Amino acid sequence: MKKKSLLLFSCLLMIVSCAHFQGKSKGETFKLYNISVNNKTGYIDKTGKIIVKPQFDMGDEFSEGLAVVSILGGGVGFIDIKGKIVIKPQLQFAETFSEGLASVYVDGKYGYLDKTGKIIIKPKYLKAESFKEGFACVLIGAKWVFIDKTGKVLSALKFDLSSEFSKGVARVSVDNKWGVMDKTGKIIVKPQFDFIGSFSEGLAPIKIDKKWGFMDKGGNAVVKPKFDSVGSFSEGLATIEIDKKKGVIDKTGKIVVKPQFDYIRNFSEGLAAVKIDKKWGLMDKTGKIVVKPEFDYFSSFSEGLAAIFVNKKYGFIDKSGKIIIEPRFDYAESFSEGLTVVKLNKKYGFIDKKGNIIVEPQYKFVSPFKEGLAAIVTDKAIMTGYIDERGTMSIEPIFDFATQFIEGFAVVIVDEKQGIIDRTGKLIVKPHFDSIGSFSEGLATIEIDKKWGFIDKTGKIVVKPQFDYIRNFSEGLAGIKIDKKWGLIDKTGKVIIKPQFDLIYSFSEGLAAIKIDKKWGVIDKTGKVVIKPQFDSIKKFSEGLAGIKIDKKWGYIDKTGNVVVKPKFDYISSFSEGLAKVDISNRYGYIDKTGKYVWKPSR
Numbered sequence: 351m352k353k354k355s356l357l358l359f360s361c362l363l364m365i366v367s368c369a370h371f372q373g374k375s376k377g378e379t380f381k382l383y384n385i386s387v388n389n390k391t392g393y394i395d396k397t398g399k400i401i402v403k404p405q406f407d408m409g410d411e412f413s414e415g416l417a418v419v420s421i422l423g424g425g426v427g428f429i430d431i432k433g434k435i436v437i438k439p440q441l442q443f444a445e446t447f448s449e450g451l452a453s454v455y456v457d458g459k460y461g462y463l464d465k466t467g468k469i470i471i472k473p474k475y476l477k478a479e480s481f482k483e484g485f486a487c488v489l490i491g492a493k494w495v496f497i498d499k500t501g502k503v504l505s506a507l508k509f510d511l512s513s514e515f516s517k518g519v520a521r522v523s524v525d526n527k528w529g530v531m532d533k534t535g536k537i538i539v540k541p542q543f544d545f546i547g548s549f550s551e552g553l554a555p556i557k558i559d560k561k562w563g564f565m566d567k568g569g570n571a572v573v574k575p576k577f578d579s580v581g582s583f584s585e586g587l588a589t590i591e592i593d594k595k596k597g598v599i600d601k602t603g604k605i606v607v608k609p610q611f612d613y614i615r616n617f618s619e620g621l622a623a624v625k626i627d628k629k630w631g632l633m634d635k636t637g638k639i640v641v642k643p644e645f646d647y648f649s650s651f652s653e654g655l656a657a658i659f660v661n662k663k664y665g666f667i668d669k670s671g672k673i674i675i676e677p678r679f680d681y682a683e684s685f686s687e688g689l690t691v692v693k694l695n696k697k698y699g700f701i702d703k704k705g706n707i708i709v710e711p712q713y714k715f716v717s718p719f720k721e722g723l724a725a726i727v728t729d730k731a732i733m734t735g736y737i738d739e740r741g742t743m744s745i746e747p748i749f750d751f752a753t754q755f756i757e758g759f760a761v762v763i764v765d766e767k768q769g770i771i772d773r774t775g776k777l778i779v780k781p782h783f784d785s786i787g788s789f790s791e792g793l794a795t796i797e798i799d800k801k802w803g804f805i806d807k808t809g810k811i812v813v814k815p816q817f818d819y820i821r822n823f824s825e826g827l828a829g830i831k832i833d834k835k836w837g838l839i840d841k842t843g844k845v846i847i848k849p850q851f852d853l854i855y856s857f858s859e860g861l862a863a864i865k866i867d868k869k870w871g872v873i874d875k876t877g878k879v880v881i882k883p884q885f886d887s888i889k890k891f892s893e894g895l896a897g898i899k900i901d902k903k904w905g906y907i908d909k910t911g912n913v914v915v916k917p918k919f920d921y922i923s924s925f926s927e928g929l930a931k932v933d934i935s936n937r938y939g940y941i942d943k944t945g946k947y948v949w950k951p952s953r
Contacts, residue, residue, distance in 0.1 A: 382394065382401055382402070382411075382412055382417075382431060384409045384410070384411065384417075385400075385404065386404070387404040388404070389407075390404040390405055390406060390407070391404055391405075391406045391407065391408055391409035391419070392404030392405060392406070392409070392433075393409065393417075393431075393433070401431070401432075401433070401732075402429065402431075402432070402433035403433065405433075406419040406420060406421060406429075407420050407421055407422040408420040408426075409429075410446065411446070412431065412446075413446035413447050413448065414446070414447040414448070414450070414465075415430060415431060415447075415465075415766075416428040416429065416430060416436060416437075416446075416447055416452075416465065417429055417431075417446075418444050418445070418446060418452075419435075419439065420439055421439045424438075424439040424440065425439045425440045425441050425442060426439055426440075426441040426442065426443055426444045427439030427440065427441060427444075428444070428447075428452075428465075428467075430766070436465065436466075436467070437463070437465075437466075437467040438467065441454050441455070441456065442454075442455045442456060442457075443455035444463075445478075445480060446480075447465065448480035448481050448482065449480075449481040449482070449484070449499075450464060450465060450481075450499075451463065451464060451470060451471075451480075451481050451486075451499060452480075453478040453479065453480065453486075454469075454473065455473070456473040457473065459473035459474050459475060459476070460473055460474075460475045460476065460477055460478035460488070461473030461474060461475065461478065462478065462481075462486070462499075462501075470499070470500075470501075471497070471499075471500070471501040472501070475488040475489055475490060476489040476490065476491070477489035479514065480514070481499065482514035482515050482516070483514075483515035483516070483518070483533070484498060484499060484515070484533075485497065485498055485504060485514075485515050485520075485533070486514075487512050487514065487520075490508070493508035493509060493510065494508065494509045494510070494511065494512050495507070495508055495509070496512070496515075496520070496531075496535070500834075504533070504535045505531070505535025505536075506535075507522075507531070507535065507537065509522040509523055509524055510523045510524055510525065510526070511523035513548075515533065516548055516549075517548075517549060518532060518533055519531065519532055519533075519538070519549065519567075521546045521548075522537075522541065523541065524541040525541070526544075527541040527542050527543060527544070528541055528542075528543045528544070528545055528546040529541035529542065529543070529546070529569070530546065530554075530567075530569070534868055538567070538568075538569070538902070539565070539567075539568070539569035540569060542569070543556045543557060543558060543565075544556075544557040544558055544559070544560075545557040546565070547580075547582070548582065549567065550582035550583045550584070550588075551582075551583040551584070551586070551601075552566060552567060552583075552921065552933070552936070553565065553566060553572065553573075553583055553588075553601065553936070554567075555580045555581075555582070556571065556575060557575065558575040559575070561575040561576050561577060561578070562575055562576075562577045562578070562579055562580040562590075563575035563576060563577065563580070563603070564580065564583075564588070564601075564603075566920065566935075566936055567920070567921070568902055568920060570935070572601070572602075572603070572935070572936050573599065573601070573602070573603035574603060577590040577591060577592060578590075578591045578592055578593070578594075579591040581614075581616065582616070583601065584616035584617050584618070585616075585617040585618070585620070585635075586600060586601060587599065587600055587606065587617055587622075587635060588601075589614045589616075590605070590609065591609065592609045593609070595609035595610055595611065595612075596609055596610075596611045596612065596613055596614045596624075597609030597610065597611070597614075598614065598622075598635075598637070601936050602936075606635070606636070606637070607633070607635075607636070607637035608637065611624045611625060611626055612625045612626055612627070612628075613625035614633075615648075615650075617635065618650040618651055619650075619651045619669075620634060620635060621633070621634055621640065621651060621669065622635075623648040623650075624639075624643065625643065626643045627643070629643040629644050629645060629646070630643055630644075630645045630646070630647060630648040630658075631643030631644065631645070631648070631671075632648070632656075632669075632671065640669065640670070640671060641667065641670075641671030642671065645658045645659060645660055646658075646659045646660055646661070646662075647659030649684065650684070651669065652684035652685050652686070653684075653685040653686075653688070653703070654668060654669065654685075654703075655667065655668060655674060655675075655685055655703060656669075657682045657683075657684065658673075658677060659677070660677045661677065663677035663678050663679060663680070664677055664678075664679040664680070664681060664682035664692070665677030665678065665679070665682075666682070666703075666705075674703070674704075674705070675701070675703075675704070675705035676705065679692040679693060679694060679701075680692075680693045680694055680695070680696075681693035683718060684718075685703065686718035686719055686720070687718075687719040687720070687722070687739075688702060688703060689701065689702055689708060689709075689718075689719050689739065690718070691716050691717075691718060692707075692711065693711065694711040695711065697711040697712050697713060697714075698711055698712075698713045698714070698715055698716040698726075699711030699712060699713065699716070699741075700716070700719075700724070700739075700741070708739065708740070708741060709737060709740075709741035710741065713726045713727060713728065713729075714727045714728060714729050714732065715727040716737075717754055718754075719739060720754035720755050720756070721754075721755040721756070721758070721773070722738060722739055722773075723736045723737070723738060723744055723745070723754075723755055723773065724736065724737055724739075724754075725752050725753070725754060725760075726747065727747070728747045733747040733748060733749060733750070734747055734749045734750070734751055734752040734762075735747030735748065735749070735752075736752070736760075736775070744773075744775070745771070745774070745775035746775065749762040749763060749764055750762075750763045750764055750765065750766075751763040752771075755773060756788065757789065758772060758773055759771070759772060759778065759789065759807075761786055762777075762781060763781065764781040765781070767781040767782050767783060767784070768781055768783045768784070768785060768786045769781030769782065769783070769786070769809075770786060770794075770809065778807065778808065778809050779805060779809035780809060783796045783797060783798060784797045784798055784799070784800075785797035786805075787822070788822070789807065790822035790823050790824070791822075791823040791824070791826070791841075792806060792807060792823075793805065793806055793812060793813075793822075793823055793828075793841065794807075795820055795822065796811070796815060797815065798815045799815070800818075801815040801816055801817060801818070802815055802816075802817045802818070802819055802820040802830075803815035803816060803817070803820070803843075804820070804823075804828070804841075804843075812841065812842070812843070813839065813841075813842070813843035814843065817830040817831060817832060818831045818832055818833070818834075819831040821854075821856060822856070823841065824856035824857045824858070825856075825857040825858070825860070825875075826840060826841060826857075827839065827840060827846060827857055827862075827875065828841075829854045829855075829856070830845075830849065831849065832849045833849070834852075835849035835850055835851060835852070836849055836850075836851045836852070836853055836854040836864075837849035837850060837851070837854075837877075838854070838862075838875075838877070846875070846876075846877065847873070847876075847877035848877070851864040851865060851866060852864075852865045852866055852867070852868075853865035854873075855890060856890070857875065858890035858891045858892065859890075859891040859892070859894070859909075860874060860875060861873070861874060861880065861891050861896075861909060863888045863889075863890065863896075864879075864883065865883065866883045867883070869883035869884055869885060869886070870883055870884075870885045870886070870887060870888040870898075871883030871884060871885070871888075872888070872896070872909075872911070880909070880910075880911070881907070881910075881911035882911070885898040885899060885900060886899045886900055886901070886902075887899035889922075889924055890924065891909065892924035892925050892926065893924075893925040893926070893928070893943070894908060894909060894925075894943075895907065895908055895914065895915075895925050895930075895943060896924075897922045897923075897924065898913075898917065899917065900917045901917070902920075903917040903918055903919060903920070904917055904918075904919045904920070904921060904922040904932075905917030905918065905919065905922075905945075906922070906925075906930075906943075906945075914943065914944070914945070915941065915943075915944070915945035916945065918934070919932045919933060919934055920933045920934055920935065920936075921933040925943065928942060928943060929941070929942060929948060932951070933951070934951045935951075937951035938951055939951035
């Protein structure tokens with residue numbers, strides 16, 4: 351199995367994209383680097399300033415706020431970014447944290463601990479990989495199996511090799527052949543290929559006898575393996591290689607751009623960067639060169655401009671190839687809200703689309719603008735605050751970390767506790783929670799000591815943290831989990847439907863999908879089962895109909911459970927304005943609510 355590399359800890363300027371303060375960093379971020387002084391490991395920032403004094407015999411890189419360190423004669427433990435020991439060095443070996451758990455080695459076996467140092471899954475495996483999408487692969491004997499975060503085995507099936515879960519599926523290998531398994535433990539593509547890549551736009555690369563092609567999610571080879579290598583699909587096209595030259599195919603496998611380039615990036619806004627003789631240019635989807643290859647680097651387009659790199663300096667061009675901003679910056683990101691981050695003389699600031707400096711480069715780090723504000727980090731105390739689009743300090747740098755604003759609110763961290771501020775910098779929610787999610791229907795999820803509840807926009811706890819896990823409110827109800835079973839509460843915290851389901855989705859049009867014994871059905875807001883669990887999968891109701899899956903095919907039911915469109919499609923979308931997009935063998939069409947084609951499937 352491929353070993354996962356340790357990740358550098360990106361500790362601020364994170365864009366919150368989901369609940370519980372899990373976000374993605376964009377561009378350069380504040381990182382700590384391990385150094386060795388007199389055979390002792392410590393950590394510095396990019397300026398060379400020592401943040402954690404060299405004191406450890408070994409120190410790895412940061413992940414999820416913690417780094418593995420060791421002390422001679424002691425063992426392996428974890429520190430936070432301030433150098434504080436949060437898990438005592440008494441372990442024999444440990445991997446970095448992923449999804450709140452870290453693989454550890456104790457007395458010849460691997461298990462998992464949480465960030466408090468508590469053993470969550472007892473060491474009993476020969477090897478244990480990191481968690482992804484709620485599951486981890488562990489080695490028992492000579493075979494790999496998947497377990498959840500309680501240590502429960504997902505399926506009785508065992509594999510020679512496997513990938514981590516991505517977008518709900520994992521690639522698995524049996525007898526040197528690869529297939530695909532879903533999160534229920536069901537094999538959805540029988541092991542038959544020499545290798546399988548990750549899915550993109552519904553297709554995944556496959557390898558047979560040293561040649562590459564593509565399969566759909568049903569395991570059908572929709573593009574026959576005949577290429578030396580392939581890339582992933584983007585905007586309906588994928589790169590292919592023949593005799594060391596790159597070209598492009600569509601989803602039928604038709605070559606739309608003849609192999610002629612040294613390298614091709616994925617398409618973005620209708621254009622793709624191409625490389626010839628170590629220089630980069632641009633082509634359109636027909637293969638026509640729209641920007642002659644003459645640049646050392648080329649980024650994707652954003653707001654009509656793309657960054658270029660010439661003679662070790664960054665500038666910007668438009669889609670015609672005209673240089674709009676002369677290359678003069680040490681670093682540049684993509685444009686956001688009309689401005690972009692640039693770096694000069696080791697300091698960060700902002701320019702507009704004409705190249706005018708709007709915020710003089712003066713900060714240690716900055717984030718892109720969001721809702722008119724950008725997070726900045728000062729040199730002096732490495733604290734985070736916010737500036738407006740004129741460069742005026744809008745919120746003083748007093749936080750350890752801070753996210754970008756979403757719907758007028760931002761999550762801030764002070765002494766490892768999370769709170770919420772508004773656009774004026776006022777603390778709406780005092781930092782004292784372990785995690786804070788996004789607001790939905792006026793309430794946001796919170797976590798204290800591994801229990802979940804809700805707060806309102808004033809920071810008042812309206813539902814006491816008491817649940818193992820919760821979902822956001824939808825149509826006045828929220829899913830809650832207790833002892834591995836799901837139920838529903840109202841906004842006062844009153845249990846409306848006792849936890850009894852294996853899984854529950856959010857309400858839509860007065861109904862919610864529930865899962866019992868691997869089958870899906872539907873309940874109403876009283877908890878009454880109105881459609882008996884019988885489907886392999888189900889979508890939310892939209893315009894009175896919901897997509898259902900039976901034996902790998904999709905169709906539609908009405909609110910009484912009657913099948914109104916027989917399952918025969920490989921994939922479907924929800925109805926919108928009376929029509930739904932359907933897919934048969936990678937041919938897309940549209941049907942009305944009777945199942946009649948308004949547009950027959952075509953490529």
